[in-house]
Amino acid sequence: MSLLQVQNLKVHFPVQHGVFGRAHAFVKAVDDVSFAVEANETVGLVGESGCGKTTLGRACLRLLEPTSGRIDFEGEEITGLNGAKLRLLRRKFQMVFQDPCGSLDPRMTIEQIIGEALDIHKLADNAGARQRRIEGLLQAAGLNAGHAPRYPHEFSGGQRQRIGIARALAVEPELIVCDEPVSALDVSVQAQIINLLQDLQHERGMAYLFIAHDLAVVEHIARRVLVMYLGKVVEIGEAKAVVRSPRHPYTQALISAVPVVDPDAKRPRIILPGDVPSPINPPGGCPFHPRCPIAETRCRTEVPLLREAAPGHWAACHLAR
Amino acid sequence: MPLLEIKDLTLEFRTDSGTVRAVEGLSLAIDAGETVCLVGESGCGKSATALSIARLLPSPPANYLSGEVFLNGRDVLRMSKAELRAIRGGVVSYVFQEPGASLNPVFRVGSQIKESLKLHRPETATNDEVIRLLKLVGIPAPESRRRDYPHQMSGGMLQRIMIAMAIASHPKLLIADEPTTALDVTIQAQIIELLRELKQRLDMSILLITHNIGIVSDIADRVFVMYAGQIVESAPAIEMLKRPLHPYTQALMASVPKLGAGAQRLTAIPGAVPNPSALPGGCRFHPRCFKAQSDCSVSAPELREAESNRLVRCPYWNSNPKSEIRNPKSPSEPAPSSKP
Numbered sequence: 001m002s003l004l005q006v007q008n009l010k011v012h013f014p015v016q017h018g019v020f021g022r023a024h025a026f027v028k029a030v031d032d033v034s035f036a037v038e039a040n041e042t043v044g045l046v047g048e049s050g051c052g053k054t055t056l057g058r059a060c061l062r063l064l065e066p067t068s069g070r071i072d073f074e075g076e077e078i079t080g081l082n083g084a085k086l087r088l089l090r091r092k093f094q095m096v097f098q099d100p101c102g103s104l105d106p107r108m109t110i111e112q113i114i115g116e117a118l119d120i121h122k123l124a125d126n127a128g129a130r131q132r133r134i135e136g137l138l139q140a141a142g143l144n145a146g147h148a149p150r151y152p153h154e155f156s157g158g159q160r161q162r163i164g165i166a167r168a169l170a171v172e173p174e175l176i177v178c179d180e181p182v183s184a185l186d187v188s189v190q191a192q193i194i195n196l197l198q199d200l201q202h203e204r205g206m207a208y209l210f211i212a213h214d215l216a217v218v219e220h221i222a223r224r225v226l227v228m229y230l231g232k233v234v235e236i237g238e239a240k241a242v243v244r245s246p247r248h249p250y251t252q253a254l255i256s257a258v259p260v261v262d263p264d265a266k267r268p269r270i271i272l273p274g275d276v277p278s279p280i281n282p283p284g285g286c287p288f289h290p291r292c293p294i295a296e297t298r299c300r301t302e303v304p305l306l307r308e309a310a311p312g313h314w315a316a317c318h319l320a321r
Numbered sequence: 322m323p324l325l326e327i328k329d330l331t332l333e334f335r336t337d338s339g340t341v342r343a344v345e346g347l348s349l350a351i352d353a354g355e356t357v358c359l360v361g362e363s364g365c366g367k368s369a370t371a372l373s374i375a376r377l378l379p380s381p382p383a384n385y386l387s388g389e390v391f392l393n394g395r396d397v398l399r400m401s402k403a404e405l406r407a408i409r410g411g412v413v414s415y416v417f418q419e420p421g422a423s424l425n426p427v428f429r430v431g432s433q434i435k436e437s438l439k440l441h442r443p444e445t446a447t448n449d450e451v452i453r454l455l456k457l458v459g460i461p462a463p464e465s466r467r468r469d470y471p472h473q474m475s476g477g478m479l480q481r482i483m484i485a486m487a488i489a490s491h492p493k494l495l496i497a498d499e500p501t502t503a504l505d506v507t508i509q510a511q512i513i514e515l516l517r518e519l520k521q522r523l524d525m526s527i528l529l530i531t532h533n534i535g536i537v538s539d540i541a542d543r544v545f546v547m548y549a550g551q552i553v554e555s556a557p558a559i560e561m562l563k564r565p566l567h568p569y570t571q572a573l574m575a576s577v578p579k580l581g582a583g584a585q586r587l588t589a590i591p592g593a594v595p596n597p598s599a600l601p602g603g604c605r606f607h608p609r610c611f612k613a614q615s616d617c618s619v620s621a622p623e624l625r626e627a628e629s630n631r632l633v634r635c636p637y638w639n640s641n642p643k644s645e646i647r648n649p650k651s652p653s654e655p656a657p658s659s660k661p
């Protein structure tokens with residue numbers, strides 16, 4: 001049984017027009033996505049802006065209402081849950097956000113921010129236990145007890161992200177969705193946060209759904225990777241296999257576009273023409289065909305399904321081998 | 322004579338909580354036709370340096386304490402307003418990080434490019450020239466896209482428009498301040514390729530400001546690495562990437578996740594970039610340095626020639642490290658400074 005099992009998930013946002021707000025089109029932010037996250041595993045989710053990766057992450061936690069599809073958490077369907085039942089379950093999955101500044105209330109001290117999670121789920125019996133718990137969480141996130149009475153603006157970007165992580169850890173979740181947790185940070189600090197997330201997983205054994213646009217970062221932390229393009233998963237596989245032998249032409253281009261520090265390790269570069277098309281009016285057939293360097297006639301009409309190109313390595317491309 | 326020569330530039334900002342020294346003793350030169358990268362993390366003073374080249378920083382709060390900025394042999398810091406107006410856009414043009422914020426939302430992109438032409442090459446301010454420029458920067462269907470408003474274009478296209486505006490005046494120096502930071506990797510690759518192509522075609526120099534050391538190998542001839550307002554290393558790009566000499570450059574390069582390296586642990590730099598209003602004494606990097614010696618906290622090192630054509634601000638660059646690049650399990654950061 002997987003920790004998180006997502007089946008045929010769709011999240012469509014209506015584009016409204018006029019006085020009565022009738023939907024005349026839909027943004028298909030997530031379109032028919034299925035995947036699973038096992039306990040104590042890190043799954044990476046990669047894609048460019050607007051591909052639906054954040055929407056998918058939020059929908060998995062019921063922070064957004066899916067249009068259709070089914071989400072199971074520890075074998076229990078959570079798509080229909082509401083109210084108290086959902087709140088009880090929320091303890092088991094948490095989120096770490098991209099903007100460490102925007103996701104912390106500027107008028108609350110760090111103690112209040114972390115303590116709020118403990119209070120809501122009644123995880124501390126008395127004031128002493130609550131304080132000990134907060135101190136323990138701060139230490140786990142690489143901060144110290146002296147930081148508890150301070151406000152978010154007194155911290156650097158990296159430290160704020162540590163606070164966000166401590167808050168997520170407060171309820172001892174089994175799954176943390178990390179939505180671009182390092183993309184707002186400087187490289188030297190980015191490495192600290194990635195190492196921290198790995199250490200915490202080692203100690204506490206939770207699973208991560210790690211969303212990022214940087215494939216190199218994802219490869220470092222994730223065991224398996226999902227590559228998304230225009231709301232669809234175009235490739236799934238072991239991180240190593242996806243990076244070393246990508247099957248989908250989009251993944252190939254994405255990998256070749258990552259800047260390389262080592263001048264000796266230059267790869268041939270595939271420069272994709274054009275931009276990501278609008279998800280309101282995605283191209284017919286394969287959504288990637290207008291930018292694809294190897295597209296054929298049938299790519300314009302037939303939607304490719306995920307096919308197993310190698311054991312455990314799936315790609316949604318007619319021409320993938 | 323180099324096209325741009327900055328000599329010993331020191332720049333302060335007056336703020337409510339005292340003065341902040343953003344740039345100290347910075348020297349940098351760019352020859353005609355050269356591409357130079359200025360690399361550093363946020364707050365290291367790289368943008369302040371770039372903006373000083375056409376004196377775009379309002380003073381106050383900016384206050385130039387010392388130094389000269391020679392552009393084409395003339396000191397920008399001592400120019401009159403009329404002279405400044407002629408070089409801004411004329412000799413040196415800028416491309417900024419957020420193309421959406423740099424364009425006027427209520428004018429069509431074509432007319433904004435034409436405005437740049439009217440100012441600097443009035444005889445060519447025609448729609449034909451606008452279309453030619455749009456073609457040059459790779460905008461598809463330029464005849465119709467010139468009538469678009471900025472909100473109708475994607476981030477990558479807007480950055481192309483910004484580049485078209487910048488090159489409209491045939492500048493000698495194009496300063497690109499984090500031109501790809503707001504863009505996706507595949508679009509970033511397009512823009513870097515475009516800059517490289519334009520440099521060849523238009524015979525200009527480029528100063529590229531970036532925090533992404535990976536871009537350096539794609540485009541730069543020479544690199545300057547900045548940390549906390551100072552240049553800590555300068556070298557030909559390939560040489561620096563193959564063998565960085567300053568401990569900061571080494572640590573910075575080690576902390577970049579490498580594609581294809583597998584699930585190997587990243588080497589982080591402990592601590593955080595220091596607050597420019599409370600810089601550490603001695604070498605500014607010493608609290609985070611894996612090579613730091615006891616006197617690093619006392620004496621501030623000079624930028625010295627380490628090898629031919631290579632400058633390093635570290636007396637111990639050639640010594641063996643006391644420890645390998647450290648990789649603490651839970652790196653401790655210095656306590657946050659309380660702001661008033």
